[in-house]
Amino acid sequence: MGTSSPTAAHDRAAALDAADPLRTYVDRFVAGSGVQAYLDGNSLGRPTRVTAERMRAFVDDQWGDRLIRGWDEGWFEVPLTLGDRVGALTLGAAxxxxxxxxxxxVLLYKLIRAALALRPGRTDIVVDRxxxxxxxxxxxxxxxxxxxTLRWIDPAPDSGVTVDLLEPVLGDRTALVLVSHVAYRSGHLLDAAAITDAAHGHGxxxxxxxxxxAGALPVRLDAWGVDLAVGCTYKYLNGGPGSPAFAYVAARHLDAITxxxxxxxxxxxxxxxxxxxxAAQGVRRLLSGTPPIVAMQPxxxxxxxxxxxxxxxxxxxSxxxxxxxxxLVDDRLARYGVTLATPRDPDRRGGHITxxxxxxxxxxARLWERGIIPDFRRPSGIRLGLSPLSTSFAEVAVGIDAIETEMVG
Known part of the structure; x- marks a missing residue:
């Protein structure tokens, strides 16, 4: 049985919010009409309050006033200059x-194919289920x-890829290891440096x-020696639905990559x-068609x-x-048969739990009707994505309250 009441949980949340040095950032995001607790920031981040003005200014001043001249006046370089900023602030990338x-x-397709071309004669791609x-x-x-040839590995549902799982499928035919830094369902945080060392040990x-x-926890691609990376911008980078993704190619591969x-x-x-x-020199060679400049603004x-x-x-x-x-899950929901599918060790956990x-x-479905917005993940998971700058501790307490109410009902 649980040991604390909803009141105690909300009191604790209030104390955590009061002590939070980032608490003022919550008010810099659009709250949403009727939303009591937004617990899906790792699927789609809230827009910042200033983004609407940025978009109006872009339409009026850049697109509307400068028209096609905008390409000569900066748009042509935006995929690179914005990429450098994403790299510096969120990827640990020079x-x-x-x-x-x-x-x-599209970027994953490009880089998987590019990786195979960089390792001619090797045919194995390691990927986890x-x-x-x-x-x-x-x-x-x-x-x-x-x-x-795909070499599959099978991590536990409440865990993710580890060196111990990876080593048995690595060999002299391995071209690429394709892994997620944070597992989308369990939230397991990969030891990227160790995985990279293991893969590099086999060429x-x-x-x-x-x-x-990206945007929720430190990423050190350069320091870890990662070769290639891809990420989206509509989760913790709050770029909006369908905002463009980014690709990273370590400098040592840029001259040879196709x-x-x-x-x-x-x-x-x-x-x-x-x-x-x-092909263009440098990372520009990853571009194909006209880049989505408007969608890059938020x-x-x-x-x-x-x-x-x-x-x-x-x-x-986070x-x-x-x-x-x-x-709160342990204290309030375990009694109803709820189990945690996420590592308890914070060093092995990303920004969400399932x-x-x-x-x-x-x-x-019932929570959504009430303005409590988590995510369902098959076969039986409720995923709580807690975007650090836009989520309060009070929202977490409200969300767990609502889940418990539905369990009782």
């Missing part, structure tokens, strides 16, 4: 290695296209999916419109907030939010 373009799916569906589906499709490359970590979708914006002389494709405001707050402080709050949520219960689908 300049010239990150580009903003396309979707996560707990990875996000897009990552798995792309690996399957590329294997069918190229004749590559393989590492492609790290950072969709569920990608399969050759478009004019990735050419050495894009506006020459010449015969025959010659994330600028979130990057400003991350820069101001500091990613280490953001991580500290760990506190998930720890508070786990305490709880399992047979009635999770029904409960999630």
């Amino acid at each position: 300049a010239g290695q990150t580009v903003v373009a396309d979707s996560t799916t 707990g990875n996000f569906p897009t990552d798995r589906y792309l690996a399957e499709g590329i294997a069918a296209e190229t004749g590559a 393989a490359l590492v492609l790290l999916d950072v969709c569920h970590s 990608q399969p979708i050759q478009g004019w914006m990735g050419a050495a002389e894009a506006f020459e419109m010449g015969q025959g494709y010659v 994330m600028v405001d979130m990057l400003d907030l991350i820069d101001e707050a500091g990613v280490d402080s953001i991580r500290e709050k 760990a506190a939010l998930t720890a508070f949520a786990i305490d 709880i399992d219960h047979p009635e999770s689908r029904r409960i999630t």
Whole structure:
């Protein structure tokens, strides 16, 4: 049985919010009409309050006033300059290695194919069955296209990929290890440095999916020696639905890397419109078609907030939010048969937790009707995504209250 009342939980939440050095950031996001607790910031982040004005100004001043001249006046470089900022603030990446373009799916396709080309004669791609569906589906499709072989690993549902799981499938035919830094369901935080060392020990490359970590916790791609990375910007970077993704290529690979979708914006002389494709120097060669400049605007405001707050402080709050949520789950929900599908060790946990219960689908639907917004994850999970700058401890308490009410009902 639980030991604390809803009142005690809310009192504790109030004390945590009062002591939170990042508490004022919550009010810098659009709250949403009728939303009592938004617990899905790791699927779609709230917009910042200043983003609406940024978008109006872009339409009036850049697009509306400058028109096509905007390409000569800065737009052409935005995928690179914004990429450098994403790299510096959220990826631990030096300049010239990150580009903003396309979707996560398209960039993953480009980099998986690029990795195979960088390792000629090697045919194995290692991927885990707990990875996000897009990552798995792309690996399957590329294997069918190229004749590559998939080497599957099977992490526990409440865990993720470890070196112990990885080592048995690595060998002299391994071209690429494709893994997520934070597991989309369990929230398991990968030891990226150790995984990279293990892969490199067999001559393989590492492609790290950072969709569920960039902006929520420190990422050190350069320091870890990661070869390639991809992430989205609509989760913890608050770029909005369908905002473009980003790709990272370690500087040591830039001269040799090729990608399969050759478009004019990735050419050495894009506006020459010449015969025959010659790739641009540097990370620009990952571009294909015209980049979505309008869709890049909202994330600028979130990057400003991350820069101001500091990613280490953001991580500290993230760990506190998930720890508070786990305490309430143990105290209030375990009695109803709820189990935790997320590592308890904060050093092995990302910015969300998942709880399992047979009635999770029904409960999630009811919660949405009440303005409590978590996420359902098959087969029986309720995922609580606690975006540090826009989520209060009070929201977590409200959310757990509502889940308990639905359990009783």
